[in-house]
Amino acid sequence: MKRPRNTAAKTEVMDLINQSDVALSHSEIQSSLDGLCDRVTIYRILDRLVEEDFIHRVIDIDGGVKYASCHSCQTSHHHNHIHFSCKKCKSVTCIEDVQPSFKLPKQYKVSEVNFTVSGLCPQCA
Amino acid sequence: MKRPRNTAAKTEVMDLINQSDVALSHSEIQSSLDGLCDRVTIYRILDRLVEEDFIHRVIDIDGGVKYASCHSCQTSHHHNHIHFSCKKCKSVTCIEDVQPSFKLPKQYKVSEVNFTVSGLCPQCA
DNA sequence: TTTACAATCGCAACATTGTTGCATTAAATC
DNA sequence: GATTTAATGCAACAATGTTGCGATTGTAAA
Numbered sequence: 236m237k238r239p240r241n242t243a244a245k246t247e248v249m250d251l252i253n254q255s256d257v258a259l260s261h262s263e264i265q266s267s268l269d270g271l272c273d274r275v276t277i278y279r280i281l282d283r284l285v286e287e288d289f290i291h292r293v294i295d296i297d298g299g300v301k302y303a304s305c306h307s308c309q310t311s312h313h314h315n316h317i318h319f320s321c322k323k324c325k326s327v328t329c330i331e332d333v334q335p336s337f338k339l340p341k342q343y344k345v346s347e348v349n350f351t352v353s354g355l356c357p358q359c360a
Numbered sequence: 361m362k363r364p365r366n367t368a369a370k371t372e373v374m375d376l377i378n379q380s381d382v383a384l385s386h387s388e389i390q391s392s393l394d395g396l397c398d399r400v401t402i403y404r405i406l407d408r409l410v411e412e413d414f415i416h417r418v419i420d421i422d423g424g425v426k427y428a429s430c431h432s433c434q435t436s437h438h439h440n441h442i443h444f445s446c447k448k449c450k451s452v453t454c455i456e457d458v459q460p461s462f463k464l465p466k467q468y469k470v471s472e473v474n475f476t477v478s479g480l481c482p483q484c485a
Numbered sequence: 486t487t488t489a490c491a492a493t494c495g496c497a498a499c500a501t502t503g504t505t506g507c508a509t510t511a512a513a514t515c
Numbered sequence: 516g517a518t519t520t521a522a523t524g525c526a527a528c529a530a531t532g533t534t535g536c537g538a539t540t541g542t543a544a545a
Contacts, residue, residue, distance in 0.1 A: 237491090238543090239492080241541075241542095242493065242541075244494085276493080276495075296472065296474060298419045298425050299531095300532095317462060317464070322471065337442060337461070337475065339442070339455065339477060343480070344480040347479065348476075349476045350462065351473075351474045351476075352464060352472070352474075353471060354469045355468070355469040356468060360469045362521075363521070365513070365522065367511085367512075386502075397523070399502095400504085400524075403502090403503065405522090
């Protein structure tokens with residue numbers, strides 16, 4: 236079994252995501268790290284953090300991949316909540332505690348829900 | 361104002377998407393066309409078809425871009441319905457006539473909704 | 486503290502997806 | 516058939532993500 240290690244880069248990435256109120260992309264994280272580690276290393280750190288359930292991936296309206304730390308996940312682990320993707324400032328925000336409701340027909344086996352609403356966030360509206 | 365033209369490639373792309381019951385990616389379309397036209401041309405055709413409201417873009421759970429012809433769009437133009445993204449066969453299907461319901465807090469201006477449910481489709485379940 | 490193992494890293498190379506500029510081709514109208 | 520300009524092909528580029536491998540380093544045990 237694998238034994239995760241704490242490295243400077245991993246800690247810094249974790250802090251960045253924790254301290255942000257919006258989801259961050261790989262390139263945004265890379266800019267913030269300012270050469271602390273390699274581009275590839277960031278990809279691997281993000282993969283590991285997702286794997287270890289510290290963060291989760293969010294897909295924005297354009298298909299862009301972002302990463303966020305949902306605080307509600309620390310208690311119960313469910314990612315089935317709404318994400319808001321702002322068309323103007325491109326920010327992606329987790330809207331906690333709002334559970335979308337829906338019905339699926341037939342024999343579909345649902346395992347995950349990705350509900351992204353786009354438009355203008357409070358700052359841009 | 362621009363005057364759209366009907367070309368062999370455009371017609372073929374349109375047919376492919378119309379005849380498919382799942383959303384198709386650029387590379388899938390390229391494979392089907394089998395050299396009928398350039399890769400770049402396919403991108404431009406897809407952009408135009410979206411622009412002309414014949415097809416619409418769907419983002420799957422991994423952030424992949426796919427294109428589908430929603431038959432319900434021909435009457436009333438709204439894309440706010442559920443898409444099902446199969447984790448096994450990677451197919452993306454439009455679930456028509458099922459409208460998700462949700463509530464957003466505060467000052468968010470909603471203009472679009474992308475509701476993707478993932479899991480196993482009837483074929484893979 | 487030192488050692489040893491494996492997790493992590495940096496670097497180079499590659500793959501995929503998407504975009505842009507420009508000269509050429511061809512569809513629709515006359 | 517001639518004209519107009521939408522559409523195409525090609526080359527070049529950009530962004531994003533992946534893989535292999537030798538070097539480095541965190542950490543648990545000696």
